[in-house]
Amino acid sequence: MKYSFATCGNDKASMGRSLDKENPTRCSVSEGKPNRCIIFPANVSMVAEALERRNKDRIVRAKVASDLIVQIADSCFHLHKLAMVSKSEYLNRIVFKRRSNGEKENNPMIFISNFPGGIEIFELVVKFCYGWKVDVTATNIAALYSAANFLEMNDDLDQGNLITKTEAFLSFSILSSWKDTFQILKSCESIQSWAKELHILKRCSEAIALKASINKKGFTFHDGDAQGALANNVEDWEKEGRADSWWFEDVSSLRIDHFIEVINSIKRKGITSELVGSCIAKWTSKWLSQITSGLNNVTPKQLTHQLRRVTTESLIRILPEEENAVSCNFLLHLLKLGLMMKINAELLNKLERRIAFMLEHCRVSDLLVRNYGENDTVYHVGIVVRVVECYVSFVLRNPAPRIFVVGRLVDGYLTLIARDKNLAAKRFQLLAEALPKSARVCDDNLYRAMDIYLKAHPDLTEEERTSVSRAMEFHKLSQEARQHMMKNERLPLKMRARYILLEQVNITKVMTAGGSNFCRTKGQAIIRVSKGLEKGRMSSHKEIKVMKKEVETMKMQLNQLQMCKTQLQNQVKSWR
Numbered sequence: 001m002k003y004s005f006a007t008c009g010n011d012k013a014s015m016g017r018s019l020d021k022e023n024p025t026r027c028s029v030s031e032g033k034p035n036r037c038i039i040f041p042a043n044v045s046m047v048a049e050a051l052e053r054r055n056k057d058r059i060v061r062a063k064v065a066s067d068l069i070v071q072i073a074d075s076c077f078h079l080h081k082l083a084m085v086s087k088s089e090y091l092n093r094i095v096f097k098r099r100s101n102g103e104k105e106n107n108p109m110i111f112i113s114n115f116p117g118g119i120e121i122f123e124l125v126v127k128f129c130y131g132w133k134v135d136v137t138a139t140n141i142a143a144l145y146s147a148a149n150f151l152e153m154n155d156d157l158d159q160g161n162l163i164t165k166t167e168a169f170l171s172f173s174i175l176s177s178w179k180d181t182f183q184i185l186k187s188c189e190s191i192q193s194w195a196k197e198l199h200i201l202k203r204c205s206e207a208i209a210l211k212a213s214i215n216k217k218g219f220t221f222h223d224g225d226a227q228g229a230l231a232n233n234v235e236d237w238e239k240e241g242r243a244d245s246w247w248f249e250d251v252s253s254l255r256i257d258h259f260i261e262v263i264n265s266i267k268r269k270g271i272t273s274e275l276v277g278s279c280i281a282k283w284t285s286k287w288l289s290q291i292t293s294g295l296n297n298v299t300p301k302q303l304t305h306q307l308r309r310v311t312t313e314s315l316i317r318i319l320p321e322e323e324n325a326v327s328c329n330f331l332l333h334l335l336k337l338g339l340m341m342k343i344n345a346e347l348l349n350k351l352e353r354r355i356a357f358m359l360e361h362c363r364v365s366d367l368l369v370r371n372y373g374e375n376d377t378v379y380h381v382g383i384v385v386r387v388v389e390c391y392v393s394f395v396l397r398n399p400a401p402r403i404f405v406v407g408r409l410v411d412g413y414l415t416l417i418a419r420d421k422n423l424a425a426k427r428f429q430l431l432a433e434a435l436p437k438s439a440r441v442c443d444d445n446l447y448r449a450m451d452i453y454l455k456a457h458p459d460l461t462e463e464e465r466t467s468v469s470r471a472m473e474f475h476k477l478s479q480e481a482r483q484h485m486m487k488n489e490r491l492p493l494k495m496r497a498r499y500i501l502l503e504q505v506n507i508t509k510v511m512t513a514g515g516s517n518f519c520r521t522k523g524q525a526i527i528r529v530s531k532g533l534e535k536g537r538m539s540s541h542k543e544i545k546v547m548k549k550e551v552e553t554m555k556m557q558l559n560q561l562q563m564c565k566t567q568l569q570n571q572v573k574s575w576r
Contacts, residue, residue, distance in 0.1 A: 035173050035180055037136045039165045043158055044131035046083040051126065058123060060130060068095070071111045072122045079126065087129045087161060089152035116150050116191045117143030125151065128162055138180035141170050142187045146194035170200070174207045181207050182250055185258050192257070201261050209265035212247040244275055252283040256311045259283055263318050277325035284315055284334070309341040316347050328358045328366040335383050336369055356391035360402040364412040377422045381431060384413060388434040396436075407439035414449035419456045425464040428453055432471040443476040447485065454490040466492045 048062040059078040060066065066078040070091075085092040094110055115122055121143045128134050136144060148162035155161050173180040185204045188195035195201045251262055266276060291308070316334060319326060332355060338348050369380040388410060395403055414432060417423055432446065440446060450469055454460065460468070469491060477485065486496060 035138060035169075035177055037169045039128065039134050039136060039162075039169075041087070041128055041131055041158070041160070041162075044083075046080055046130065048080075048083070048130045051123070051130075051132070058126070060126065067108075069109045070122070071109060072115050072119050075119045076109075077122065077126060083129045084126075087151075087153050087158055089154065089157055091151065092157070116146035116194050118190075121147045125153075125162065136166070136169055138173050138177070138183035139187050141166060141173060142184050142195060142200050143191050145170050145200070146191050146198060149198060150194070171203075174203055178208075178211060178250070182253070185254060188258070189255055201258065202265075205258075205261040205265040208247070208251065208262050209269045209271075212251070212266055213269040213271050245278060248279050248282045251279055252286050254283075256287075256314055260314055260318055267320070273320035273322035273325035276320050277322075277330075280315060280319060281326060281330045284330070287311070288333070288337075305341070308337075309343055312337045312341050313343050313347055316343075316351055323358075328355055328362045329368070331355045331358070332367065332369045332380075332383055332387070335387070336380050339383065352387055352390045353394075355387045356394060359387065359391050359406050359409065362409060364409060364416055367409070367413050368416075375422060377417070377420050377427075379417055379420070381417060381423065381427050385427070385431050385434055388431065392435060403435075403439045404441060407435055407441075408445065410435055411440070411445035411449055415445065415452060418449050418453035421456065423453070423457075425457070425460055425468050429467045429470065432468070437473065440473075440476060442478065443472050444478050444481045447472055447477060447481050451488065451490065458490075462492055465490070466495065469495055 046062065046064070048060045050061045052059045052061055056075045057078065058075065060080065060083075062080065064080060066080060068079045068081045068084060068091075070077045070079060070084075081095055085095055091110065095108070098108055112122075117140070121140065124134050124136075124140070124144055125147055134144075145163070145166040148166050151162075153162040155164055170184070173184060181204050184200065188200055188204075251259065254262060263276060263280065266279075312334065316338070331351060335348070335351050335355065337343075338351060367379075367384050369383060371377055371380050388406070391406060410431065414428065418428070432450070450472060453468060454465060474482070485491065488496070
């Protein structure tokens with residue numbers, strides 16, 4: 001039988017070839033179906049009647065008795081040396097080595113461990129060696145190609161051997177079909193070492209990167225189902241302004257090691273760092289959803305934790321270095337994962353520094369990372385504390401003019417999380433005091449956050465309320481905030497008393513300064529009167545009236561302060 005090879009796909013021009021016109025290879029070409037091919041050997045050394053299955057064993061039935069047994073896993077294949085040795089240099093070497101060593105020839109057993117693809121793929125190899133047709137698709141081509149290389153089924157033994165034929169279909173599938181490329185990658189999960197050694201992963205990754213980097217309008221698909229579906233998706237994405245990300249969904253379905261290969265290939269193709277970063281965020285989001293839903297908890301607990309740790313470290317390593325490639329919120333989620341998985345300390349510190357440098361350009365919403373435990377806070381405050389402390393350590397060495405921006409950011413974040421019932425006073429205090437005093441020009445926003453927190457946590461002890469309010473500075477509050485604070489019974493008693501006394505001192509100073517100004521203004525008025533300046537005299541009378549009014553206002557405020565002080569003293573006496 002002559003060599004015959006045919007590829008079945010949607011592109012008739014690129015369909016395979018048949019060198020045997022009298023015995024054409026059968027194939028079906030239907031719109032929307034993936035590529036397939038049926039292969040035959042060029043020459044058959046032995047004709048067999050059938051391949052029978054008996055329990056776990058496979059037996060080739062022929063006119064000649066079996067003289068070779070090959071064990072794959074727990075299955076034994078009863079074969080013939082002539083058929084197998086003529087196609088496989090690996091088996092040929094083992095058989096002749098045993099013969100040269102004088103071992104018995106009756107049914108020699110050959111045990112093959114870690115055979116690529118296992119029992120099913122070896123069965124396809126057996127069919128090929130005996131001249132039966134072998135149906136090859138994107139789901140088994142990688143394993144069959146690896147098996148052919150494992151068994152050394154090259155053209156030196158037989159022209160048109162299995163390596164040549166599988167190589168041809170593998171190349172055709174990778175280059176012609178987007179969908180088949182991903183199916184091939186998926187099938188490589190069980191033959192990872194062979195896929196790397198034979199560069200299957202690299203070839204698939206480079207093909208995906210090439211297609212992702214070209215204009216989607218000029219992209220041609222040979223598989224009809226992918227063509228129709230993707231055309232519709234591209235139209236939708238163009239309307240939403242996301243046409244460049246049409247490849248995200250498929251790439252984000254890959255396993256982490258294959259995903260890394262694809263991302264590295266995509267980087268080499270010059271795709272923008274923003275797109276690469278968005279794709280990494282998409283993959284991470286899908287992975288996290290599988291973790292929270294428990295879909296990937298099929299491995300032992302210890303191994304699962306190790307895999308998650310390695311995955312998190314790998315994601316951090318492949319992040320683009322450009323400043324705006326990924327969002328601060330995404331990096332905070334990665335930081336949370338890193339802390340949970342106890343990843344490499346150097347990677348963790350690097351990630352913290354990167355987020356810290358982004359704080360000056362962040363919004364409050366960028367800092368929100370949700371928790372999902374019943375007793376946890378709604379948002380993960382600990383990672384924000386770590387990042388702010390990292391930022392402060394940098395600012396202390398290199399003063400930043402935009403530190404006030406970070407101060408407003410932190411106060412806004414504190415205001416948002418203050419109502420959380422599970423937020424401990426210590427955690428609130430740590431974040432409020434994480435920034436230096438110089439980071440805030442005005443403490444009104446901080447006071448507002450503290451007041452909201454104290455109102456939402458009425459059961460706090462006096463010590464806890466004091467610790468929460470400690471970061472606030474009286475002289476940085478506006479007049480309205482001071483008035484509200486002195487009447488705020490939620491504040492610690494001692495703090496209110498101290499602030500009332502400070503306000504009394506301030507008012508006394510203002511009154512003293514006002515009196516001297518009054519005397520000075522009166523003297524100036526007398527001089528102006530003595531000089532006969534009628535207009536000046538009228539102006540001085542108005543100034544005197546205004547000053548008298550201010551003095552009366554200050555006296556009223558002083559009386560209010562005295563009343564507050566008396567109330568506080570009465571409360572202290574009642575507690576004693």
